Amino acid sequence: MSDLLNLIVKTLDEHHASRIEVLDFSVTSPLYDYSVIASVSNQRLAHAVLMYVEEEVEKHGYPIRTVEGNDQSRWLLLDCYEVVVHIFVGEERDVYQLEKLWNDLPRVEVK
Numbered sequence: 001m002s003d004l005l006n007l008i009v010k011t012l013d014e015h016h017a018s019r020i021e022v023l024d025f026s027v028t029s030p031l032y033d034y035s036v037i038a039s040v041s042n043q044r045l046a047h048a049v050l051m052y053v054e055e056e057v058e059k060h061g062y063p064i065r066t067v068e069g070n071d072q073s074r075w076l077l078l079d080c081y082e083v084v085v086h087i088f089v090g091e092e093r094d095v096y097q098l099e100k101l102w103n104d105l106p107r108v109e110v111k
Contacts, residue, residue: 004062005034005083012038013043021099022108031034033082034108035040039093045073046089050076052086072098 007023012020026033040046041045050067057064057080071075074089075096086098 001034002082004057004060004080005108007056007062008053008061008080008083008085009038011053011109012036012085012087014048015052016040016045017049018111019093022101022110023102024106024108028105030080032084033100034084035098036083036085037093037098038086039088040092041090043071043089046074046076047071050078050085050087052100053078065088082098 009020011021017040019037019039021037022034022075023035023037038049040049050069054064054067062080065079065081067076067078074092076087078085078087088096
């Protein structure tokens, strides 16, 4: 696991994200190595968690390509080049089922 990935997973966990899963795209995607999927209970928490992750990533000197989503979004995305983070509010994650879509990809164990 990369240092950036460890930093992101740790930050998500420390700020009350749940159901954190990491999918390994390193063999299949030339754009990024990992996709992190996490859930939170409400929109306010989603934006707070996103802000904490952004701050930690920048504090440690990693670049951020883009952030997708607004105050009304129930799915936020943070693209940090080698790691893409998806933060879902409540049942929204079950609607899109990214884990099922990418079921054939290896998972990275998170603690």
